Every structure is written in C-alpha cells, then in structure tokens.
Amino acid sequence: MHIHELNPWRTLIALSAFVVLLIIGFLTMQKPLMAYQLTMDESIRELTESELYFYPWDLEAVIAKEADTIILFDIRDRFVFGQGHIPGAENLSANDLTKEENIERLEELKEKGFTVVLYGQDELQGNGPLMLFRQVGFSNVKLLLGGYNYYFQHKDDLYSTVDDDGYLKGFARFDYAEMAAPKEGALNSGAEKKEVQVQRREKTNVAAGGC
Amino acid sequence: MNRNYIFLTLLMLVLAVGTVFLTMDDEPNQVDPEILLQEIIQPTRYVSTDQVAKMIIQGDPSLMLIDVRSEDDFQGYSLPHSINIPLDSLLTADNLSYFGIPGTKVVFVSDDDIRADQMWVLTKRLGYKGTYVMRGGLNCWMQTIIEPKQPSDDASYADMETYSFRKGAQIYFTGAEEETSDDSKVEVQVQKREKTNVALGGC
Numbered sequence: 001m002h003i004h005e006l007n008p009w010r011t012l013i014a015l016s017a018f019v020v021l022l023i024i025g026f027l028t029m030q031k032p033l034m035a036y037q038l039t040m041d042e043s044i045r046e047l048t049e050s051e052l053y054f055y056p057w058d059l060e061a062v063i064a065k066e067a068d069t070i071i072l073f074d075i076r077d078r079f080v081f082g083q084g085h086i087p088g089a090e091n092l093s094a095n096d097l098t099k100e101e102n103i104e105r106l107e108e109l110k111e112k113g114f115t116v117v118l119y120g121q122d123e124l125q126g127n128g129p130l131m132l133f134r135q136v137g138f139s140n141v142k143l144l145l146g147g148y149n150y151y152f153q154h155k156d157d158l159y160s161t162v163d164d165d166g167y168l169k170g171f172a173r174f175d176y177a178e179m180a181a182p183k184e185g186a187l188n189s190g191a192e193k194k195e196v197q198v199q200r201r202e203k204t205n206v207a208a209g210g211c
Numbered sequence: 212m213n214r215n216y217i218f219l220t221l222l223m224l225v226l227a228v229g230t231v232f233l234t235m236d237d238e239p240n241q242v243d244p245e246i247l248l249q250e251i252i253q254p255t256r257y258v259s260t261d262q263v264a265k266m267i268i269q270g271d272p273s274l275m276l277i278d279v280r281s282e283d284d285f286q287g288y289s290l291p292h293s294i295n296i297p298l299d300s301l302l303t304a305d306n307l308s309y310f311g312i313p314g315t316k317v318v319f320v321s322d323d324d325i326r327a328d329q330m331w332v333l334t335k336r337l338g339y340k341g342t343y344v345m346r347g348g349l350n351c352w353m354q355t356i357i358e359p360k361q362p363s364d365d366a367s368y369a370d371m372e373t374y375s376f377r378k379g380a381q382i383y384f385t386g387a388e389e390e391t392s393d394d395s396k397v398e399v400q401v402q403k404r405e406k407t408n409v410a411l412g413g414c
Contacts, residue, residue, distance in 0.1 A: 011215045015222075034244040040333065044299055047329055094252040098245055124324050124346075128251030131332045136244050169325040174353045176288035182385055 033103055037137030046134060054117045054142040056150055056161045062117075063087050070115045075126060076148065086119070086151055094120070097129055106133070110140045119144035119151070123169060145169075242338050256331055257346040258318060260355045261373065264380040266316075267291055273314055279321045279330045290320060290352070291384070298330055310339040317341060323348040356380050 038046065046052070061067040065088065072089035074081050081091040096102055109116055116138070120126040123145055130143040144151070146167030154161050161167070242250075266274045267290070276293035278285050285295040296306045310317060317334075319327035319342065327344045334342050347355075354360070359377035362370045 008213065008215055011219070015219065032243070032245075034248075036241065036244060036336075040302055040336070043333065043336075044301065047298070097252060098248050124328055127325055127328050128332050129248070131329060132244060132248050132251055135336070169323045170321070172284070172322050173350045176349055176353060179353050180288060180357050180385055 033098075033100060034136040036135055038135045043131070043135050047131075052130065052134065052142060054144045056144070056146050056154065056167060057158050059086065059144070059151065060158050069113060070117060071109060072144075073116060073118050074148070075118055075120050075129060080121070084152070086148070089119070094125070094129065106138055106141070110138055114140060116141045117144055118142070120147050122147040122149050123167070240338050242336055247332075247336055250335055251332060256328075256342070256344050257324075258343045259346055260352045261376065261380075263290075263318060263320075263345050263352075264356050264384070265376075268380060268383055271316075273316050275309065275312075275315050275317045277309065277317055277319050277330075279319055279326050284322075288349075290349075293320060296330075298326055298333075301330065301333060307337075310334055310337075310342065313341075315341060316343060318343045318345050320345045320352075321348045323350050356384060 058067075062070050062072060063086065072086055073092045074085050074089045075092055075094045075097065076085075077093045077095065078091055081089075081093070085091070092102060106116065118126045118130055118133075118141060120129075123143065125147060126143045130141060133141040150161075150167045151158075154164075263274075263276070267276075274292075276290050278289050278293045278295045279298050280295070281297050282295060285293075285297075289295070294309065296309070300306060317339075319330045321327040321330075324344055324346055327348060331342055331344050345352075356377055359374060359381060362374050366374075
C-alpha cells in the first residue's frame with residue numbers, strides 16, 4: 001500500500017504545486033529580442049519583390065521634408081556619418097543595430113506606420129541588415145539603392161537618376177563569354193599555354209602535399 | 212484503482228501530445244537572429260577577384276565556387292570549376308549538401324555582389340560556416356582579371372604587382388576558358404574532394 005493512498009490530498013497538492021511552477025516559468029520566460037517571422041522559403045521569395053527598395057530619386061521628397069512618414073537611417077559608423085550624410089538622416093551605425101533600444105525603436109516606428117529606409121556606403125553594406133530585419137518581421141524597412149556613394153555623386157540632380165541604371169545591380173554589364181573568349185591570333189598559342197598551366201598546377205599540389 | 216492515478220495519467224498523456232505540436236512549427240537548425248545580425252555587420256565575408264583568381268590558378272583544393280545566377284546565365288559563361296546553384300533553388304537537399312563540409316571555402320559568385328550576398332545571408336541563417344562572397348562579382352572579374360587596366364606610370368609598387376599578376380591571370384583564364392566551360396558539375400566536385408584528401412593525408 002502506497003503512502004499516498006493514506007492521504008489522497010497529498011498527490012493533489014503536489015500536482016497543483018507543479019502546475020503553478022510551470023505557469024510561473026512560462027510567464028517569466030524572457031522573450032527573445034527578435035524571432036524569425038518569415039520561413040526560409042518566404043525569405044527567398046521576398047528577395048524578388050521591388051518594395052524592398054527605395055529609389056534615389058525618391059530622396060528628393062524626403063530631403064525637402066515632404067514625406068513625413070519616412071525615416072532615413074545611416075548605418076555607417078559615426079565618424080563617416082560626421083563627414084557627410086543625406087540631410088535629415090539619423091545615424092544608427094551597424095555595430096549598434098543589435099542593441100535592444102534600437103530594436104525597440106524600430107518596433108515603435110513600425111507600429112506608428114513609419115517607413116524606415118536604411119542606407120550604407122553602397123547597397124552591399126545595407127543588404128544584410130535589410131534582409132535580417134525583413135526576416136524578423138519589420139516589413140516597413142527598405143534599402144536605398146546605390147547607397148551613399150550614388151547619392152553623393154548625383155545629389156545635385158536626383159530627379160535625373162530616373163533614367164540612369166548605374167545603381168542597379170543583378171545583371172551582366174558585359175558579354176562575359178565574348179570578353180573571356182581567347183583573343184584572335186592568340187588561339188593557337190593559347191592552346192600551347194594551356195598545357196604549361198596544367199603542369200604548374202600539378203606542381204603546386206605536390207608541394208602542398210609534402211608540406 | 213485510485214482515481215488520482217487515472218487523472219494523473221490522463222494529464223501526462225495530454226501534455227505529451229502537446230509537445231508534438233510544439234516542435235512542429237519550428238524550422239530546424241537556424242541561427243538566432245541576433246547572432247546572425249552580428250555576423251552580417253562584419254565585413255570579413257568578402258574576398259576580392261584577385262584572391263579568387265589566385266586560388267583557382269593554384270588549384271586550391273579547399274575552394275568551392277558557387278554561381279548563384281540562373282542556369283541560362285551559367286551556361287553562357289562561368290568561372291572554371293564553379294557549381295551552379297540558383298538562389299531560388301537553394302533549399303533542395305541536393306544543393307544544401309555542398310555546404311558545411313569542414314575545410315572548404317565556399318565562395319558565392321553572381322553578376323555583382325548583391326545576389327551572392329543574399330545567398331550568404333540565407334546560408335548563414337541555416338548555420339553553415341566557411342562561406343564567402345566574391346566582391347564585385349563577375350562584372351568586377353571582367354574588369355580586373357579578364358581585361359585589367361594598366362596603372363599609370365607613377366602608380367605604387369603594389370599596384371604594379373597587382374597589375375602584373377592580373378596580366379598573368381588574364382592569359383590563364385582567357386586561354387583555358389574553352390576547355391572548362393561546359394564541364395559537368397559532378398565531375399568537378401569529385402576531383403575537388405579527392406584533392407582535399409590527398410592534402411590532408413600529406414600533412
């Protein structure tokens with residue numbers, strides 16, 4: 001005969017203590033700062049959407065303070081920011097992006113319906129932060145195409161960049177195959193050189209193997 | 212039998228069934244967003260076209276070039292020994308098996324660096340290490356390796372050195388191009404792995 005059977009209440013008391021403990025645990029569990037809102041599939045699909053990007057000529061309205069729901073964030077470091085930045089931009093250097101207060105700030109801006117436009121020195125610098133913020137659910141974050149470099153080159157006439165493709169990425173600017181094809185007249189000598197090259201590579205391997 | 216035990220058993224069963232639903236919507240093996248963001252803001256993932264050219268010429272066995280452009284573009288031109296994984300077909304098990312091999316350096320290549328960088332972020336989220344981005348992509352490759360510009364006469368010694376390396380690389384790549392452009396992917400792969408083994412054994 002078990003001791004519990006002598007006092008059935010004891011089991012119930014232990015059980016309710018256990019449940020209370022679980023509930024306390026869940027309530028006090030720290031919420032992670034960010035969590036993925038998009039799956040891998042969704043993240044890949046989103047990359048093809050044009051609403052991820054902010055075009056250089058759209059800056060005119062921001063600089064003229066006509067677009068009051070758009071906030072520019074400069075993610076370069078403070079020193080470079082001090083040397084020159086887009087008028088009206090705030091500095092939020094990349095190294096501080098993970099700070100809790102900045103993430104909370106972004107959340108606040110999202111709730112208030114602001115659009116946040118990030119820019120770095122070039123598009124590449126802002127690409128990673130854009131992708132991450134999108135993946136954790138900041139659907140109001142965009143990236144300035146061309147970055148600060150492109151803005152700086154065209155700041156006197158941003159409207160004219162509508163017809164320019166200098167800031168666009170993701171396509172071939174040359175005919176690769178033609179450019180890299182063996183040059184005329186060098187065809188035969190090229191074939192001879194090929195063999196020499198192959199030998200050289202073998203040598204490198206032998207050396208590497210011997211250490 | 213005591214009623215309490217029946218009650219407890221039922222409770223445990225309910226909880227056990229509950230755990231099944233808990234794990235179902237979790238995508239496995241993903242890096243915490245905060246850690247991912249910290250890695251994203253480091254510029255250590257970029258390699259220059261010169262570095263890639265050097266590795267190809269020296270036959271670096273740990274180098275694995277992954278071209279993230281579309282299949283058509285890849286057929287038109289690709290770097291020697293590169294493998295084609297278009298960005299939108301990254302998530303197939305076949306393609307994912309190229310990543311996370313210890314000791315390999317995976318370098319992503321695209322027209323410029325944005326698509327390659329996007330691929331980098333995605334693979335980083337999946338937790339793969341040893342991935343890099345070729346800065347400037349193929350457009351920069353054409354300008355620096357295939358048609359290098361001669362520096363002015365008063366350029367620094369380092370610039371002259373770079374130029375003479377690029378001239379050599381130009382001959383290597385424009386000469387050897389035809390031979391390697393349409394290699395089947397699998398063959399290249401096998402060669403590389405063997406080399407890695409030889410190198411490891413030698414040391």
